[in-house]
Amino acid sequence: MLKRLFAPAFVSIFIISHPSFAADDWKIIKVNGRDYLTVDNISKFYGLPAEVAPSGAQIKLETVKDPLEFIRDSREVIINGARSWLCFPLLEHDGKFLVSRTDVAKTIEPLVRPHRVANVGQIRTVVLDPGHGGHDKGAVCRYGSEKNFALDVARQLRPLLHAKGLRVIMTREGDYFVPLEVRARIANAARDSIFVSIHFNATDRDPSATGFEIFSFTPRGAPSTSDNWVTSSSASVQAGSRVDAQSMALSACIYHSLLGHIPEFDRGIKRARFAVLRLTEVPAVLVEGGFLTERGESRLIAEKDWRGRLAQAISVGIENYRALAVKKQPPMLVADYRRQGKSVLGVPIEPVVQEVDSSLADLIGESAFPLPTPASTPPRAPSLESDVIVP
């Protein structure tokens, strides 16, 4: 159904009929001193259909219709079939839906067009950081400790990355604690490196909480995903990262692979100022591979084979990140992986509760992205050099 609305022919007509989407086609709207762009403006710029769900709506992935699905008054957004979190909530103003300029530049652009992020994918070394260690067990469940599960994922991941010709450095090889600043220093000392920290989740608030999430560093001037955006006083003073667009691209590549290969709940692509993300100067992400506080999920995490699937999915995501530098094309998305019909182990994946419907699967394949724009009429991407876009 959506395919009909947005067939490739329509995309090309759309792009060609806007040969001069120029800088001033970003129409900035100021609200309380903050810069915003309309959802309509963003949708047109990217050539991606967008939808705004009512406030408080629970977006179910199987009902997602458009590549950009926003929720009124919310920071939650579904981008190309995976949940993501804006720094600032969607605003309604004068009958228009507005997205902060920070989010257009720092969230939407690197998630929608990770292949266009400057210096993206240039990696020789992957620094794997199994969380915790030694006296710091991390989360604990009846089957074991986070520190051991994370180390095992890294150990299973290492040969997979070696097989792809990547150098691998582990921040720890055994059950001992490594200070967080040392972990970051290891990554910063390696040439052309990325940093992938592996953790498992826990919560005492909701024993039924499950699912994957991935974090990269919060942009300057923005609250983290878990912060209350209204009361966050730290938001404006914290420094950002020069590589946050690359980190978001890495988040997107790994997260789509994770969700595409393993049918776990989608908690989303998030931002945080965790020490290892703050102190690393290279593209860095922190993966939370499920909850040890939920019985079923903790049982899965305790299985070596399941951790192997996690390692496989992360390795495919890293490979896709590296491929961005070469192919200059969008990476594979959740629906692409699921359409393959097989997991990375060659085992068909089980049907999943939150499987996207086929119209979305069609939509968020290749046709979801604007066709390559003629070199003479490049659309102006939001600038990633500074914390805000240059319209």
Ligand SMILES: [Zn+2]
């Ligand atoms: Zn942890």
